[in-house]
Amino acid sequence: MSGYVRHLAEQARAASLVLAGLDGEARRALIEAMAAQLDAQRDAILTANAEDLQRGQAAGLSAAMQDRLKLDPVRLAAIAAALREVAAQDDPLGTVTRRDTRPNGLVIERQRVPLGLIAMIYEARPNVTADAAALCLKAGNAVLLRGGSEARASNAAIAACLHAALRERGLPIAAVSLIEDTAREHVLELLQLSDLIDLAIPRGGESLIRFVAEHARVPVIKHYKGVCHLYVDRAADAELALNLLVDGKASRPGVCNALETLLVHRDIAADFVPRALAALTARGVQVRGCERTRALASAASVDIGEADEADYAAEYLDLIIAARVVDDLDQALAHIERFGSDHTEVIATADAATAEAFVRRTRSSAVMVNASSRFNDGGQLGLGAEIGISTTRLHAYGPMGVESLTIERFVVRGEGQVRHAESLSP
Known part of the structure; x- marks a missing residue:
């Protein structure tokens, strides 16, 4: 190993101790200053992004990677707005989540504290550079960022803005450290630093996440892929279901x-499937269906492909969708259990009992009842931004905001109580 990443991590670890000592107002002002820098350096960031594109x-x-990579004035303004939303959130540090008094008079508190140093490994998403920094800093953590080579100019331009805000306040720029050399061996070095890094969060394609999970000696929060389902129940409002389908598939595939x-x-397939196929094909979506779906498509003079098990397990990230007619809720849930990825499941139904059964019996990190899958996003769920979506059942599940970047510890307050009442006299 070269030691390049270890040196960065050591500096970031030291910076994390400085951040943990800042009060909530100082961290809020720092993140707002970072948002202001992003606004001020908009042209430089967009020029760098054009180079990456x-x-x-x-x-x-x-096409999917290019879409994730692309910045424009609207997207860049949204990044700055997300930072301001994170800045405005309540300070999580020092929050007492529970307080009990024991029979012996000890006061037992559960208190939120920072994780420490977080490693963020991501592809093609320059917004993550800013989002991850803001979320980590708000929670009193330092962050070590390793973006993909495809976004290196964009990431460097955004990191320069974040460093400028840190310098303005006399804080170490190592609090937001960017690994500018994107060689694969540096990722391997990063993942071995169990003495310095408290948590690694990979964000990108399945191959990247599996690589991180397989090589890490540090804790890893992950989700491998998002195979998200819409189940249209027999009691669904057809127009509502069509809107969920189009938004969920075609708005940003x-x-x-x-x-x-x-x-x-x-029970509703004969009416709904042809309408769904018409709506999807009008938007350039390819459909691959089961035998019953294909029969309905043929009757409606629509040509669709045949779906197999690989199609139902696929995360297309493209204008392609698999379709299946199911007998009932049980068969829909069995399909989701077999092919789902614990990311997001959606039900369209006007039957409250069916909706609650669907919620209870799905394991995914987010379940939507008559709402689009596209709402499984930290900003849309009120977190300001997200550092990632966890489908790992550890301390965080679903979109991870500021609170997910803290942990709870015990603080015990006493008045001299001892566990064993031994006499100190001779």
Whole structure:
């Protein structure tokens, strides 16, 4: 190992102790200053992003990756707005989540404290550079960022803004450390630093996340992929279900909360499936269906492909969707259990009992009742931004905001109590 990443991590670890000592107002002002820097340096960031996009197109970067990589004035303004929303949130540090008094008079508190140093490993998403920094700093953590080579110019431009805000306040820029050399061996070095890094969060394609999980000697929060389902129940409002389908699949297909599979109750399939196929094909979506779906498509003079098990397990990240007609709720849930990824499941139904049964019997990190899968996002769920979506059942599950970047510890307050009452006299 070169020691390059260890040196960065040692500096970031030292910076985390400085951050933990700041009060909530100081951290709020710091993140607001970072948002102001992003606004002030908009042109420089967009120029850097254009360089990344040009290089990515020449290298044959997929449409989904290019969409994740792309910044424009609207997206950049949204990043700055997300930072301000994070800044405005209540300070989580020092929050007492529980207080009990024991029979011996000890006061037992559970108190939120920072994790310490967080390593963020991500691909093609320059917004993560700013989002991760803001969330980690708000929770009193330092962050070590390793972005993908496809976004290196964008990440460097955004990191320069974050460093400028840290310098303005006399704080160590190592609190937000960017690994600018994106060589794979540096990721391996990073993942071995169990004495310095408290948590690693990979964010990107399944291959990246599996690589991190397989090589890490530090704790890892992960989700491998987003195979998200919409189940249209027999009691569904058809127009509502169509809107959920179109928004979930076609609004931005290259993201992890996009729909990948449509399940339709057999009692309404004859009416709903042709309408769904028409809405999808009008938006350029390819459909791959089961035998019953294909029969309904043929009757409606729509040509669709045949779906197999690989299609139902796929995260397409593209204008492609798998479809299946199911006999009932039980069969829909069995399908989700087999092919789902614990990310997001959606039910369209007007039957409250069916909706509650669906909620109880799905394991996913987010369950939507008559609402689009696209709402499984930290900003949309009131977190300001997210550092990632966890489908790992550890201390965080679902979109991870500021609170998910803290842990609870015990603080015990006493008046001289001892566990064993021994006499100190001779």
